[in-house]
Amino acid sequence: MTTATEARSGKSHRDENFPVASHLIHPRHRGPILAFYTFVRAGDDVADNPGLTPERKIALLDGLADALTGAGAADPEAAPLKAALAERGLAPRHALELLDAFRMDARKSRYADFDELMHYCRYSAMPVGRFVLDVHGEDPAATWAASDAICAALQIINHLQDCGKDYAQLDRVYLPADLLATHGVEVAALGAERASPALRAVIGTLAHRCLDLLHEGRALPDLIEDTRLAMEIAAIHRLAVLLARGLTARDPLSEPVHHGKAAFALTALAAAGASLARRPFRRRHAPRIRGARP
Incomplete structure (x- = not known):
């Protein structure tokens, strides 16, 4: 090869956990x-x-x-x-930064702590949102920080959903080593058919961190000038919140975390509609996002 x-794996944008350039x-x-x-x-x-x-x-x-x-x-x-x-x-720039993340994946299979994981997300996830905003001509100063928070949450949610598969197929573990140690969890626990209570606690802790990030980025749809993009992001944000909450209650090693396609579609449409309804009353200044980086 x-x-x-x-x-190429044959995977397309239709196979992703979150919408990619939907018809919104x-x-x-x-x-x-x-x-x-x-x-x-x-x-x-x-x-x-x-x-x-x-x-x-x-x-x-x-x-x-x-x-x-x-x-x-x-x-x-x-x-x-x-x-x-x-x-x-x-x-x-944004595409090249993602290649930097993939180089990290080629060389690295463990993450020491949450800060190290967020550094990975800076290159593996945040450039995606920044590119989409740039394509739409949105103001980076107003939108990038909130977008970064949402994109980091989306990335970690994907890691949590796939934690068993990543370990089994690639010997790759994105769950921070210090958090695993705090709960007394060995990496090999990711290879079990079901997550132990201690591993569930690790996953739940990270899911709550994702909910915090999503809370930080919640204002993004109202900061965006393009109405259709605002609706798309509102839908993605709502789906991410549902998945993060699901990860606090479900075991990704033994059961699906996401809901069915019909439920996801209804949730996305409801969130997009709510964003549209807020347009006349939306905020037009960016919030302060904790820990935002250039």
Whole structure:
């Protein structure tokens, strides 16, 4: 296996836990967002491919970066995003930061504490929200901090839902080592059919941290000028709150955390509708977000 295309998993934006450029997004913005997703998916598939050595993963990720910036040979996984960025006059910064996160995944499989996990989220999650906001021409000073909080929560929720699979398939553990130690949990507990009460306590603690982050970012839909994007983010935020609450009560090793597609759709539509109803009364200044980083 020698190319990023050959490392693809076959997963698409329709397989993600949260909406990616749903039809709430205006058609003129969906193309660049989906091109971004395609590029990022290619990098993520490289990092998660168990048949590649860390060195080969890094080489492929470097090749994707060079193809996107024009510093190296063209790559079909990078071409659509490169064209979209040129058309919009946008820099490749956010996509390159995500490649940095995938390089971390290639080299690193454990996280010492929550701060270290948040540093990972700074590169693996926050650039996604920032890119979507940039595509829509939103003000970074008003929106990035709240977006960062939501994106970090989404990333950690995904980690918690997949904690058993990540350990079994990739020997990758995103649950902070100090939190596991506090509850007396060995990493091997992630390989069990059911989570022990102590592991459930670890997962619950992190789920509550996600709820805190989502609370910090709750004002984002009202800070966004584009109405359709505001509705999309309101829907994602509400779905994330439901999943985080579910993780405080359910065992991701032995049972699904998410609700059915119909329930998710109804929840998303209700949140989007509520955001639309608030538009005439929305706040137009950014809140202070604890721990926000550039």
